[in-house]
Amino acid sequence: MAHAAQELVRKLGRLSRVTDEPGKLTRTFLSPAMKRANALVAGWMKDAGLKVRVDSVGNLIGCYEAANPKSKTLLLGSHLDTVRDAGKFDGPLGVLLPIVALADLKRRGVKLPFDVEVLGFSEEEGVRFASAYLGSKGYCGKLTAKDLAMIDADGVSVSEAIERWNGLTPGRSSKRVGVNALHLKAAHKRGDLLGYVEVHIEQGPVLEAKKLAVGVVSAIAGQSRFKLTWTGQAGHAGMTPMALRRDALAGAAEFVSGVEAIARRTPGLVATVGALTVSPGAANVIPGEVVHTLDVRHADDRRRRQALMAIGRLATQIANRRELERRWQRTQENGAVTCSPALTAQLARSMKAIQGKSVSLVSGAGHDGVVMSALCPVAMLFVRCRGGLSHHPDEYASPKDLGVALAVMTDFLERLAAEQGLTPLPAAAGPVFVPGSRRGRNRGK
């Protein structure tokens, strides 16, 4: 796999230079850079023997066709958009790795008993419209009227952006006409799909701590996000005795500590206050108001809801004792997604075969699989990334780890082919694939 891993590294580097912002990597939904990225990746897809199309919401789709045209389809993919000032792995890895793996199969003349569609979703990060998963939602026929009406910083709506991307002139009186004409339906029927498998950098420190290159995802955590506002009484920092204060920051600080304690004693729970602002925000004025976020995730929705109830009681208790007003606003709510036991077990077997050890993680981050799970079974393979860092130019996965991930993907495709009860068709000069002979091969290289 060393050669293929080098090829993957080269492609990741090349794609990372396709950007909307000179000097840094930023590529957003239906932007000029997205068009160039699709063209570049489409070329690589064609080289790997894939049939390429772009759907009406900008998703790049390449099909490695089975021998039998009536075969089912396996989906492999991730997203091609990025956050602002991004790293080169988050998203593109899950698109380019399958292309490189399939190119290798093609080179070896291996045909699979199912179609493989490689998906490069046009939107996952939620940068342009502050709403995530527009690409996979479009692919699944799940874009709602509310989604289409969202506007970006320039006042352009999702439907207008889609119309322009497809060369349509957005109608002024009825913005939806053009979009409606595009028939944003699901790309497949549920029964036609074997599943969706996504390779992604971990974006966390667990694999690094466990000294493993890859891990399989058992579930994508459910997530609740809130905006909290604590209102007390601003006052002079020198002239207001401690006993007469209603300090909004003192209340919020107690809450932050309490939330951390609840998360620490609840296995698998993560809870984060990531943004916090203080008003008036002067050194000599007691804070009168604090606004902050709260993000709570767990793989088990029931455990998450239990934790939220404990957190709610904590807030009430603090507010009452300190005579603060506190307001909650729920800004996001996603249920947990359980990965397909069958696909996950298959991935785990490949992982065990390649790196010797199998490890299962919960994905605390949302991924395209959250949306795709409505259409078909989903599975995910995480790749170790340095320091758990992501959404940053220094984001890094080593070529060696990428090689392991490539080997796992190839092994997985072969196992799945065997499981389908069909022997892949060897090319004349290619290696013969025989189910049951796998364990003897050296997959680690």
Add this chain to the structure above:
Amino acid sequence: MAHAAQELVRKLGRLSRVTDEPGKLTRTFLSPAMKRANALVAGWMKDAGLKVRVDSVGNLIGCYEAANPKSKTLLLGSHLDTVRDAGKFDGPLGVLLPIVALADLKRRGVKLPFDVEVLGFSEEEGVRFASAYLGSKGYCGKLTAKDLAMIDADGVSVSEAIERWNGLTPGRSSKRVGVNALHLKAAHKRGDLLGYVEVHIEQGPVLEAKKLAVGVVSAIAGQSRFKLTWTGQAGHAGMTPMALRRDALAGAAEFVSGVEAIARRTPGLVATVGALTVSPGAANVIPGEVVHTLDVRHADDRRRRQALMAIGRLATQIANRRELERRWQRTQENGAVTCSPALTAQLARSMKAIQGKSVSLVSGAGHDGVVMSALCPVAMLFVRCRGGLSHHPDEYASPKDLGVALAVMTDFLERLAAEQGLTPLPAAAGPVFVPGSRRGRNRGK
């Protein structure tokens, strides 16, 4: 005093309309509004029989002269500058109240056995140059080369501003020539002064809680101000287990709570975290860095230093346990100022006589008295303000409370006159002032 209090309310209202910013009250050091304010108040001083001058740093000085030209001088005053979008009491009250009180003495034909200088300092709030007390520092001959070199938002230095105010053309090669020519020396020798007494709104809730119109200040608290930086490790809020986090906000929150606990268990201590910012500051990112202020005050410098040591140990403990880096930067340090026991006792006697009860407070806020204490004994009288609110257009002291403060000031002047062993000289038609007859008079009206 009802008539005099009404007159004081009228004057406060009139002066509050002299502003640099239309629609709100903002009057800063040596601004156009400051020039108009000085002219307005100078007129009122003259009406009250005061001899008026403006010193080279813009302080307005009006002298109610004693019968004997060799008499000592009592200073009464406060500042005429304001914060941005200010209320009408903070500062002007301490200038206008003595003028109204002296106008009443003049009307009654009372002469005092000492000069009374009413001071309207040109700068106390630190708005224009982000440095406080420029007016009283100038009056005391305490402006340093460092003070004079400070520049405002437009790049104008203190010395240039002073030169322009005095009609001098600032020298380009040597900015200090003009200022030096002004001889910024102390206005008085220490031995020539009886003391400095300032009337000010409380800016806190204690008098309101005690249901008293006025209180005397025993000391102006010493104050330490810091900027603290906590550095941990930013990370994905979903992908980083609680045990692997180095959350800068979780550390800062624990610190805020700990500082509050130390302040609550230390009588007289106030400690405030008033400003706090979180980086990167996104809902789904673990805070990597938190920067916040810390303001600690106590009337007893030793107690303040003890508290700071406890706070320092707390920070070290939190930083070590959480593997955070924490940096301290001291941004301000003022020792406590003890008010003159003699003047304060005299004020307390007047207060007891007028409102029935005497109460002593620590001023947690800095005032011109901090600087004036280097020149002469100082004392302060606080006036109750609604909700403890100041630095806000809704700042309010009731006419009734202003009447009490006026009566206390008049009583104080008469007691001081008696203490000086001299009977004030009654005018031909005015009331005769006889020491010892005070208790029988109705001072409450």
